[in-house]
């Protein structure tokens with residue numbers, strides 16, 4: 019029998035503790051025991067109906083994923099979406115948990131160094147200045163993310179809101195943190211096949227609205243890797259430039 023109403027939703031999420039975690043603080047410092055492996059943990063804060071976290075976890079078995087939201091109904095919807103994406107109707111999904119809690123309580127749920135990546139996708143923009151402290155890229159929140167991210171730690175942020183994006187650039191720059199992969203129009207040239215889109219992103223991109231994206235490098239290992247990638251890219255560009263010069267010279271000789 020299909021259960022309806024608030025009671026039905028509660029019963030639904032209570033009936034799948036191997037996927038939906040209703041007391042996530044019990045796992046603080048012990049999330050790898052939930053997954054039964056040592057793989058890095060990536061978390062989406064404010065997952066909504068769960069399209070992104072479902073597809074990311076299905077596509078990337080080498081990582082563990084936790085989708086966070088604070089509403090029972092979204093837990094129910096996301097659990098159904100995740101099960102459909104993984105093709106698993108009952109029991110555990112190999113690398114996914116859905117956790118019900120308010121992001122304000124992040125440090126009650128995760129221990130220092132427990133996470134490798136935080137995704138913030140289309141977070142509520144809170145446009146009024148008096149609500150600035152509620153924005154998930156406010157320094158109060160970013161400090162919480164810093165406290166639970168490890169040496170590989172990164173924050174990946176996407177939004178349709180220009181004002182939230184501007185606020186975030188300033189907030190993160192004021193904290194002295196390093197940003198990379200900044201885009202003012204993520205899908206500018208064509209719909210990117212290599213990116214997993216969220217529900218909101220699909221809606222806004224279909225309307226032709228620009229999607230803003232930035233990444234923040236938090237951990238030292240992530241930063242070192244980033245510098246090495248920049249050096250490699252510089253070297254490749256230097257080789258390409260040399261090749262171009264040789265070709266130009268040959269054409270001039272003709």
Ligand SMILES: C[S@@+](CC[C@H](N)C(=O)[O-])C[C@H]1O[C@@H](n2cnc3c(N)ncnc32)[C@H](O)[C@@H]1O
Pocket residue numbers: 063064065066067086087088089092119120121122139140141142216217218219
């Ligand atoms: C605008 S929706 C974006 C949903 C999804 N990430 C997407 O891109 O389609 C923002 C989501 O964040 C959740 N959220 C906002 N503030 C939160 C908080 N303090 N704790 C947990 N979830 C929160 C909301 O419930 C909502 O599902």
